Amino acid sequence: MQKIKITIADRVYPLSVTEGQEAFLRNSAKQIEQMMKHYEQNYAVQDKQDVLAMCALQLALQLRQKESKTTETSEEIEKKLRTIDNLLSEMM
Numbered sequence: 261m262q263k264i265k266i267t268i269a270d271r272v273y274p275l276s277v278t279e280g281q282e283a284f285l286r287n288s289a290k291q292i293e294q295m296m297k298h299y300e301q302n303y304a305v306q307d308k309q310d311v312l313a314m315c316a317l318q319l320a321l322q323l324r325q326k327e328s329k330t331t332e333t334s335e336e337i338e339k340k341l342r343t344i345d346n347l348l349s350e351m352m
Contacts, residue, residue: 268292269308295319 261276266289277285295315296308305311 269296269312292319 261278262282263274263276264282264285266273266275266285268289275285292312292315295318296311299305299311299314303314305314
């Protein structure tokens with residue numbers, strides 16, 4: 261474990277992470293900072309907490325959309341595999 265410091269919304273957060281997590285966390289913090297800057301520039305939002313809430317909502321929405329696509333894709337694959345299995349069963 262290594263100790264790093266991540267800055268989000270002008271606050272520093274000390275974290276203990278593994279080597280594999282550091283790059284991911286730094287990229288995630290950078291993404292959040294970019295989102296915050298976007299909201300601050302394009303909307304009349306001054307309070308950092310409101311901006312962070314908007315970022316959290318946006319990221320949660322993106323996660324749910326990806327989960328939904330993954331579920332749909334898994335269901336499609338499962339359906340195709342059942343069809344193949346039925347065809348193979350009929351051939352035997």
